[in-house]
Amino acid sequence: MSVPEKVQFFDQLRGAVSAGTFVRVNLGHPLRDDDAVHNIFVRPVQLRDGLYLSFTYRHAKRDVVKNLVPEDAYVLLEELIGGSFANAFLSLTTGTAQLTLRKGRSARLILGRAEVAAVPSLTHDRPKERMVSQQAPWLKELGVTNPDGTIRPSMEAKFRQIHRFVELLSPLLTEARLLAGEHPLRVTDMGAGKGYLTFALHEHLRSVALRPVSTRGVEVRTDLVEHTNAVVRRMRWEGLEFVPGSIAGTPLDRTDVVIALHACDTATDDALARGIDAGATLLVVAPCCHKEIRPQIVPPAVLAGALHHGILLEREAEFLTDALRAALLECAGYEPRVFEFISPEHTSKNLMIVAIKREATVDTKARTRVQELARFYGVKEQRLAKRLGISLI
Numbered sequence: 001m002s003v004p005e006k007v008q009f010f011d012q013l014r015g016a017v018s019a020g021t022f023v024r025v026n027l028g029h030p031l032r033d034d035d036a037v038h039n040i041f042v043r044p045v046q047l048r049d050g051l052y053l054s055f056t057y058r059h060a061k062r063d064v065v066k067n068l069v070p071e072d073a074y075v076l077l078e079e080l081i082g083g084s085f086a087n088a089f090l091s092l093t094t095g096t097a098q099l100t101l102r103k104g105r106s107a108r109l110i111l112g113r114a115e116v117a118a119v120p121s122l123t124h125d126r127p128k129e130r131m132v133s134q135q136a137p138w139l140k141e142l143g144v145t146n147p148d149g150t151i152r153p154s155m156e157a158k159f160r161q162i163h164r165f166v167e168l169l170s171p172l173l174t175e176a177r178l179l180a181g182e183h184p185l186r187v188t189d190m191g192a193g194k195g196y197l198t199f200a201l202h203e204h205l206r207s208v209a210l211r212p213v214s215t216r217g218v219e220v221r222t223d224l225v226e227h228t229n230a231v232v233r234r235m236r237w238e239g240l241e242f243v244p245g246s247i248a249g250t251p252l253d254r255t256d257v258v259i260a261l262h263a264c265d266t267a268t269d270d271a272l273a274r275g276i277d278a279g280a281t282l283l284v285v286a287p288c289c290h291k292e293i294r295p296q297i298v299p300p301a302v303l304a305g306a307l308h309h310g311i312l313l314e315r316e317a318e319f320l321t322d323a324l325r326a327a328l329l330e331c332a333g334y335e336p337r338v339f340e341f342i343s344p345e346h347t348s349k350n351l352m353i354v355a356i357k358r359e360a361t362v363d364t365k366a367r368t369r370v371q372e373l374a375r376f377y378g379v380k381e382q383r384l385a386k387r388l389g390i391s392l393i
């Protein structure tokens with residue numbers, strides 16, 4: 001272990017484990033494509049015969065846990081960092097250290113401010129390792145948690161949503177090969193609101209990306225922009241800012257990731273169109289109200305009776321809008337996925353569309369599918385189609 005940055009990282013880790021100030025190590029950015037383990041999370045646990053470091057190996061669909069005494073844990077971590085994972089994020093109650101080690105590149109160690117003030121419970125049966133720590137100071141600042149780190153009763157659903165969002169995005173960022181690169185990673189959150197997801201994503205990226213991260217939240221309400229920027233200042237975070245403006249009108253330079261969760265009606269289409277224009281590799285939207293299509297639907301004869309019922313017409317309009325969006329994303333060279341991202345018992349607006357850029361060329365077969373689908377329902381206009389210059393008639 002002759003790399004000085006690695007030596008310094010392990011000195012900090014060993015010192016913190018002895019002093020009781022060690023919070024966690026997260027390993028990310030697997031170095032082999034075939035590696036089934038996306039991340040490893042390491043935390044201290046107090047067992048009957050002493051202190052252990054508990055390793056959680058996160059696979060796509062399951063976690064595997066093993067506990068090691070600290071000296072064995074250090075040996076394993078030394079092998080894993082730079083061997084299986086390029087990125088190691090160390091969190092102590094006194095500060096953070098992010099180590100990046102890749103073959104052929106010089107090592108990088110970035111030291112930062114502490115993200116938590118105290119070590120969480122050391123009991124072994126602690127709930128599953130969370131991707132968003134309940135103790136994160138920004139959650140307190142945004143009113144999601146109380147000063148003692150417990151979740152406010154009225155914010156439990158919001159916390160679940162924030163957590164699920166990061167959990168879903170984490171493997172997508174790896175799949176889209178966004179964690180490493182020559183330039184800073186640029187993220188834009190359209191319709192950022194109170195910034196819950198913007199803060200969560202920025203914090204997550206800071207701990208897993210191998211390049212600086214620059215995150216911008218665009219929000220039309222200036223009071224919210226002032227509030228979120230004030231929180232950024234209090235947190236003394238770098239690379240995160242909120243700007244006032246509309247999704248359609250705010251200039252967007254090159255960006256790698258565009259997210260827009262619950263932006264109203266066609267604002268979702270504007271966000272997708274802006275992301276496509278800006279060459280984004282990853283687009284993530286959770287559509288909100290679907291007003292544009294409903295009044296245009298002229299039901300085909302076989303559906304006329306069913307769509308006479310308002311609720312069925314509303315659901316059909318939602319289905320059609322999002323089906324068109326997915327097909328339009330294919331037209332633009334993206335691979336779309338549509339799924340429920342949180343249980344419908346928490347919110348009915350739980351559909352998520354994720355798209356990863358695959359092709360530079362326009363898919364003409366997808367264009368035909370879009371037109372056939374629109375024609376079937378008599379729909380002549382849809383915002384994203386218009387923004388992409390695709391005629392529905």
Ligand SMILES: C[S@@+](CC[C@H](N)C(=O)[O-])C[C@H]1O[C@@H](n2cnc3c(N)ncnc32)[C@H](O)[C@@H]1O
Nearest residue numbers: 191192193219220221245246247261262264267
């Ligand atoms: C329902 S909130 C969602 C906030 C955040 N994305 C989330 O999911 O937690 C929608 C936010 O988008 C903002 N918004 C709606 N339409 C917008 C537009 N066209 N341009 C910019 N912001 C917009 C609203 O002011 C509001 O703060």
